[in-house]
Amino acid sequence: MRPLSDIRYAQAAKSETYLNQSSGFYDPQAARKPASKRKWWIIGAILLLLVIAAAVVGGILGSNAAKKNASSASSGSSSAGGSGANGGSGPISGGQGGPGGAGDVGRFAIATDTYFLPIYPTETNQAVYGSPTFIADASTASSDGVPSTFPADPWSPGANPDPTVTRPDRPRLIAPSYKWAALPAMIAEDPYLWGWNETIFGNATFYYNEPLTNYSIDGGYSGSGVLDVARQVKVKVKSWAYAYRMTNDSTWVDRTWRELVNAAGNNTDNFFGEEGNNWNYYHFLDVGEFTAAFAIAYDWLYDVWQPSQREALMWSIIDLGLTWGIEAYTNQTFTNDYGWWNAVNGNWNCVCNGGLTLGALAILGDDPTGIAAQMLNYTVPDAKANCAMAPSTDGTWSETANYWYFGTTAHAEMTSSLITATGSDYGLLTANPSFNDTALFHIYVTGMTSLFNYGDHGPNKYSTTANGMLFYGTQYDTPVYTLFQRDRFDAAEPWSMFWYDGSVAGGWWDGLPLDHYFDNGLDQWASMRSSWTDNNGTYVAMKSGNHTGHQTHGDLDGGDFVLDFMGQRFAGELGSGDYLSTGYFSSEGQDSQRWLYYRKRTEGQNAVVVGLQNQNADAQPTANFGTTGESQDYTTTYTTPAGSTAFFTTDLTSTYFNVTSYQRGVVLLNNRRQVLIQDDIVSTASVQWRMHTNATITYQDGNTTAILTLGGQTCEVKLLNIPTGTGATFQTLEAARYPSDPPLPPGQVDQPNPGVSVLSVTFADGGSYSIQVLFNPQWDDMSASDFVTPPNVPVSQWTVTSHNS
Ligand SMILES: *[C@@H]1O[C@H](CO)[C@@H](O)[C@H](O)[C@H]1NC(C)=O
Ligand SMILES: *[C@@H]1O[C@H](CO)[C@@H](O)[C@H](O)[C@H]1NC(C)=O
Ligand SMILES: *[C@@H]1O[C@H](CO)[C@@H](O)[C@H](O)[C@H]1NC(C)=O
Ligand SMILES: *[C@@H]1O[C@H](CO)[C@@H](O)[C@H](O)[C@H]1NC(C)=O
Ligand SMILES: *[C@@H]1O[C@H](CO)[C@@H](O)[C@H](O)[C@H]1NC(C)=O
Ligand SMILES: *[C@@H]1O[C@H](CO)[C@@H](O)[C@H](O)[C@H]1NC(C)=O
Ligand SMILES: *[C@@H]1O[C@H](CO)[C@@H](O)[C@H](O)[C@H]1NC(C)=O
Ligand SMILES: *[C@@H]1O[C@H](CO)[C@@H](O)[C@H](O)[C@H]1NC(C)=O
Ligand SMILES: *[C@@H]1O[C@H](CO)[C@@H](O)[C@H](O)[C@H]1NC(C)=O
Ligand SMILES: *[C@@H]1O[C@H](CO)[C@@H](O)[C@H](O)[C@H]1NC(C)=O
Ligand SMILES: *[C@@H]1O[C@H](CO)[C@@H](O)[C@H](O)[C@H]1NC(C)=O
Ligand SMILES: *[C@@H]1O[C@H](CO)[C@@H](O)[C@H](O)[C@H]1NC(C)=O
Numbered sequence: 001m002r003p004l005s006d007i008r009y010a011q012a013a014k015s016e017t018y019l020n021q022s023s024g025f026y027d028p029q030a031a032r033k034p035a036s037k038r039k040w041w042i043i044g045a046i047l048l049l050l051v052i053a054a055a056v057v058g059g060i061l062g063s064n065a066a067k068k069n070a071s072s073a074s075s076g077s078s079s080a081g082g083s084g085a086n087g088g089s090g091p092i093s094g095g096q097g098g099p100g101g102a103g104d105v106g107r108f109a110i111a112t113d114t115y116f117l118p119i120y121p122t123e124t125n126q127a128v129y130g131s132p133t134f135i136a137d138a139s140t141a142s143s144d145g146v147p148s149t150f151p152a153d154p155w156s157p158g159a160n161p162d163p164t165v166t167r168p169d170r171p172r173l174i175a176p177s178y179k180w181a182a183l184p185a186m187i188a189e190d191p192y193l194w195g196w197n198e199t200i201f202g203n204a205t206f207y208y209n210e211p212l213t214n215y216s217i218d219g220g221y222s223g224s225g226v227l228d229v230a231r232q233v234k235v236k237v238k239s240w241a242y243a244y245r246m247t248n249d250s251t252w253v254d255r256t257w258r259e260l261v262n263a264a265g266n267n268t269d270n271f272f273g274e275e276g277n278n279w280n281y282y283h284f285l286d287v288g289e290f291t292a293a294f295a296i297a298y299d300w301l302y303d304v305w306q307p308s309q310r311e312a313l314m315w316s317i318i319d320l321g322l323t324w325g326i327e328a329y330t331n332q333t334f335t336n337d338y339g340w341w342n343a344v345n346g347n348w349n350c351v352c353n354g355g356l357t358l359g360a361l362a363i364l365g366d367d368p369t370g371i372a373a374q375m376l377n378y379t380v381p382d383a384k385a386n387c388a389m390a391p392s393t394d395g396t397w398s399e400t401a402n403y404w405y406f407g408t409t410a411h412a413e414m415t416s417s418l419i420t421a422t423g424s425d426y427g428l429l430t431a432n433p434s435f436n437d438t439a440l441f442h443i444y445v446t447g448m449t450s451l452f453n454y455g456d457h458g459p460n461k462y463s464t465t466a467n468g469m470l471f472y473g474t475q476y477d478t479p480v481y482t483l484f485q486r487d488r489f490d491a492a493e494p495w496s497m498f499w500y501d502g503s504v505a506g507g508w509w510d511g512l513p514l515d516h517y518f519d520n521g522l523d524q525w526a527s528m529r530s531s532w533t534d535n536n537g538t539y540v541a542m543k544s545g546n547h548t549g550h551q552t553h554g555d556l557d558g559g560d561f562v563l564d565f566m567g568q569r570f571a572g573e574l575g576s577g578d579y580l581s582t583g584y585f586s587s588e589g590q591d592s593q594r595w596l597y598y599r600k601r602t603e604g605q606n607a608v609v610v611g612l613q614n615q616n617a618d619a620q621p622t623a624n625f626g627t628t629g630e631s632q633d634y635t636t637t638y639t640t641p642a643g644s645t646a647f648f649t650t651d652l653t654s655t656y657f658n659v660t661s662y663q664r665g666v667v668l669l670n671n672r673r674q675v676l677i678q679d680d681i682v683s684t685a686s687v688q689w690r691m692h693t694n695a696t697i698t699y700q701d702g703n704t705t706a707i708l709t710l711g712g713q714t715c716e717v718k719l720l721n722i723p724t725g726t727g728a729t730f731q732t733l734e735a736a737r738y739p740s741d742p743p744l745p746p747g748q749v750d751q752p753n754p755g756v757s758v759l760s761v762t763f764a765d766g767g768s769y770s771i772q773v774l775f776n777p778q779w780d781d782m783s784a785s786d787f788v789t790p791p792n793v794p795v796s797q798w799t800v801t802s803h804n805s
Helices: 008-019 028-032 035-058 065-070 177-189 191-208 227-247 251-263 283-301 305-330 330-338 347-363 372-385 402-423 437-445 467-475 479-488 492-500
Strands: 515-518 525-531 538-543 561-565 568-570 608-609 622-627 646-651 659-668 675-682 687-693 695-701 705-710 712-719 731-734 757-763 767-777
Touching: 008 467, 028 177, 177 227, 177 659, 191 227, 191 251, 191 492, 227 283, 227 492, 227 608, 251 283, 251 305, 251 705, 283 305, 283 347, 305 330, 305 347, 305 372, 330 437, 330 568, 330 608, 402 437, 402 492, 437 467, 437 479, 437 515, 437 561, 437 731, 467 479, 467 492, 479 525, 515 622, 525 622, 525 659, 538 659, 608 659, 608 675, 675 687, 695 731, 695 757, 757 767
Parallel strands: none
Antiparallel strands: 515 525, 525 538, 538 561, 561 568, 568 687, 608 687, 622 646, 646 659, 659 675, 675 767, 687 757, 695 705, 705 712, 712 767, 731 757
């Protein structure tokens, strides 16, 4: 579980995205030149023209008939190649072609950018890109006999669903047999399903040729343990089980069996952990993910296993998974040491309960011990009381924007499995009325380069994705969630094939407000942008909120912000420290060793530091927000009207020591093309304004203007309203701890931050300051005279019109 930025996540994904079509390995050439993506654009453009023609002729555009009338002109250019499960020549996708599908325009996104965000071409067709919707009659077969979404489940649980009473047929977990039966015809018609199927087969073939997953222990059993190992096994097993069910080729099953025997600790050639505790309850997430992996294999391949194999898998699930799950709930000593997660919200609760639930559901009915039923009696109510409570009342995930992925993946797997296996979610979707909004949180925390990735970034994702969005889209009847996710690079995996509702239509951006204020005191924060589809615009996010209640994944970061302009992150985050550092997760208290590490300290944030001290861990700031309230329309060429703005302000007085009063604000100026950050502070100790950037910094105007260059783009940063007598100027500092900081624990070091500089302004003495920092991105179509200089309005008096003059 060593720290990995989400960029490295992207790189890991890239190595799977751009598999060389014949070798199955990462092809950097392909990564730089995604020729197939250009072809998508051309296909899309041709199909769009065809659709428009059809609309003119038949007036059917936007109707279910038009949607179903998939062109076959572009389908089926998948090429065989590589060596896989099929007697040495497995199916590797061509990654292009496929049906026109919904709206007959192919996939909406034509490519992903260097940050793996979708790129949308110019779209102005309201019938296709209008309001998000699920087409009501899509579950009944249309003229060509193929519905665009799954038929209704032929099984129903009866009046009183019970977690221990399962559907009669297999599979039960996430993907019942009636869905498998419908899938091939749907794949043939839907460009998203078609592409995902290709990718999953490509991945399955790639994994097929990889060696058995090693038991590499990260930082000791109770450090980061074997979580990466567990997630790798899970992602492999999912892909192979999918490939088998789509082909009936038992080579996939044999490969799965070899992996599982190894991962059960039964391969005498390979060390795979402590006997009886091979799944490593010392770091219980590992038990959760291994149990989930075995559950999927057991259930999806149920009919093809030999009885002896099935039994062997069941006993591994019982002895290495569920036994320790029961221990975590019934033995207080064990609970204190390894089962603490059953009393807290957040990703641990979701992953541990989720994996144990999948394991129990898989073996119910076969289990001679009763442990499966007993397990569900604990996990289902516990997840309802804790996992489901991870989003606060505004939908913000209690840990961080990156931990949202781990929590929601496990929550969606658990909930979906309970629904398909037993017919109810038992309140996992409804116990927290704000769970629905955590999908909205994910949409708004996604910036124009990466996430607003405050706090810890978390371990490698492997089997973890944002595809819970597809599940929540259907469950909460909110098509924008489905539409948002289906164009993302991580959408291609087996769960998506069953969670995606292909009857969805529209542009997810149509009618979506540009700004959103998340007002819960746990993390008050705001997301503001110029567009949903032009990632070369402006994205600004700033947070305040409590420093407690984040499961020790937060930072002392009141007032922290990120800024994206012109496709570059000019103000960014440092991410996780080393999870294995002494005391890194010790507590959220003021004296926690966590707060000794630079990346967690206030000076490691884009925030003000007072008296060279950390912020107050018991902070309880307040916040305010305003917006002119625009939503994007159906076009991808949308621009905001003159006067469009948004602001976020926060009173950080309680967040600091030695501060009499402090208001920070961020406001979009000049129709969202400039940004002002203002700090009105009265302090009795020194004040230092800090911002971390990957840009190269030079100075002008006696060092009161900083010129930031990054990725070929330039942003001018001006220090306005310099208090007389202070002589304050910008200064570049190293992204490193102050010499006066308390020492790190013995033997510990901070992570280096290569390429990162701190843009700073220092006021050596306490006093009353109004620090205004103005960001002027050098847009292609703006000249020097187009930039405005804002007035100095006290932050406490900001309104949507206060900066108009
Ligand atoms: C498979 O490959 C896709 C892209 O090709 C990648 O984004 C994804 O992470 C991989 N899926 C899994 C589940 O590993
Ligand atoms: C899924 O992809 C594989 C690999 O390209 C292909 O052989 C198979 O026909 C696809 N399935 C469907 C239903 O199109
Ligand atoms: C897996 O373990 C084997 C044997 O110990 C070793 O040779 C190999 O390098 C390891 N592979 C990885 C990816 O760690
Ligand atoms: C592994 O071995 C144990 C002990 O013999 C057995 O209970 C279990 O079923 C085996 N599991 C697999 C997958 O081989
Ligand atoms: C409870 O858990 C502790 C710690 O893992 C263990 O030492 C002890 O044997 C367990 N007690 C029982 C009764 O199983
Ligand atoms: C589940 O819990 C209920 C109430 O706590 C109890 O009556 C029931 O016996 C338990 N069932 C199992 C299978 O443990
Ligand atoms: C979920 O949230 C969305 C967006 O706020 C809303 O439109 C939808 O009605 C909600 N759905 C449910 C079931 O509450
Ligand atoms: C913020 O922290 C304070 C005290 O530390 C606590 O009373 C309050 O409930 C917390 N607010 C939230 C939303 O967690
Ligand atoms: C964003 O700007 C870059 C150049 O900085 C350009 O290559 C790219 O095409 C632009 N993207 C969009 C979606 O306009
Ligand atoms: C610098 O760039 C890296 C890689 O893109 C990114 O992970 C990091 O967050 C950036 N740092 C800052 C301070 O913007
Ligand atoms: C307040 O400031 C004084 C003087 O700078 C300093 O000695 C003291 O440590 C500060 N208190 C806190 C809690 O930061
Ligand atoms: C401006 O900054 C440069 C280098 O950062 C420094 O050498 C110079 O002394 C500064 N000038 C003023 C007026 O502060």
